[in-house]
Amino acid sequence: MEYIVRTHDLGKKFDDINVISDVNMSIKKGEIYGLLGPNGAGKTTVMKMMLNLLQPSQGAIELFNSTLTNNSYELFKRMSAIIEYPIFYDKLTAKENLDLHCEYMGYHNKNEIDEALQLVNLKNVDTKSVSFFSLGMKQRLAIARAIITKPELLILDEPINGLDPVGIIEIRDLLEMLNHDYGITILISSHILSEIEQIADTIGVMNNGRLIEEVSMTSIRDSSVEYIEIETRQITQAAHIMDAQLSIKNFKVMDGKKIRIYETEISQHELYKTLVSNDIAVDSINTKTGSLEDYFLSLVGGKEVV
Structure with missing residues (x-):
């Protein structure tokens, strides 16, 4: 099994407080x-530690079977990322921003710019500066920059x-295409669990700074x-x-208006009647199967993913 990313007892402290502890992650x-x-x-x-934006307080990170150091410049040529809010040169257009990105990445196939914008469905922006983009348009441009x-x-x-x-469906389809057609390994976080459920091969669940x-x-x-x-107001x-x-x-009251019954040999008709x-x-009354959200909540004790 070949791994693109492996972390070994990874930890990070801020002001002597452990915010990350002993994280051992393996991404195939x-x-x-x-x-x-x-x-x-x-x-x-x-x-951020994988991208060398933060230095680990303990442990190590392997990328492409090489240990990450402050001098791992060649490794970063093989990676791309969107972390937190994307930043652009607001007075430039989308194409001009991507052109600059290609320059400092040493990537000289400028024909990819139009393809990247097309892939994220960012249209009719040739003369519009990024300062006039909506949040969704900036997010699309950030993805275009990451994949170009x-x-x-x-x-x-x-x-x-x-x-x-x-837009969410379009980006989901795009990520699946990049993974399947180009063989790109993707590490993605999202609070929309239903989207992760549809595209992920593996999930890692973190809580209180640990990979649980x-x-x-x-x-x-x-x-x-x-x-x-069953959904009823007479729980x-x-x-x-x-x-x-x-x-x-064998049943469980969920949130004051829903009951889950795990004895499915009883029919919905008999129960309703x-x-x-x-x-x-x-x-309402429906037969369902446990989702990623159910699995996640069972691990983190009901805390929402944000």
């Missing part, structure tokens, strides 16, 4: 790796921030549990009826 060549975690878990800090040199490793910190639903889980999406899907989910009464009349014991006959208003 050619995969999409989704990095998840609540706000403040340390995702961006880990990415066709890097072997692409590190993306919340790349779909500011995009509308159509690293698992394939195939394993998550194979271990997913099927359940019936207490519904739970009592399920216990007393249907002898259902019993509740309604006892004057319980059922807003």
Whole structure:
């Protein structure tokens, strides 16, 4: 198995406070790796250390089987990234910004500029300076800048921030194309778990500065549990009826208006009929399978990913 990125007991302190501790991460060549975690878990800090924007306080990082140092200039020619809010020369156009990027990257195939803008669906911007771009347009331009040199490793910190639903789907399709057609390895963080679920091969879950889980999406899907989910505003009464009349014991109240029933041998029809006959208003009833969000929340104790 060939790895593009490996970290060994990686740690970082700020003012003698450990913000990253003993992170051992392994990203395989050619995969999409989704990095998840609540706000403040340390995702961006880990990415910055991979890019040499922050120095580790302990441990080591391997990129392309070479240990990262302050002199790893050749390694960074094989990588590209978007970290936090993208910065541009606001008075220049999108093409002029990309042209400058190619210059300082030593990338001389300027024909790629138009292709990169087309790939991110950034149209009719030939004469418009970046200062007039919306947040979504700037995010598209940042992705164009990141992919224009066709890097072997692409590190993306919340790349779909500011995009509308159509834009999110377009970028998802673009990342899958870059991975499948160009063989680009992608490390991506996002708070939109449903998007990570659709594209990631492996996920790493961080919490309180530690990598608490690293698992394939195939394993998550194979271990997913099927359940019936009921939505009602009469949670207490519904739970009592399920216990007393249907002898259902394996259920969980989720958020004050939803109940998940893990005894799926009972039919939706029988369940609905019993509740309604006892004057319980059922807003919805569906059979579902555990998602990445369910898996994530089980690991971090209910904290939201941001």
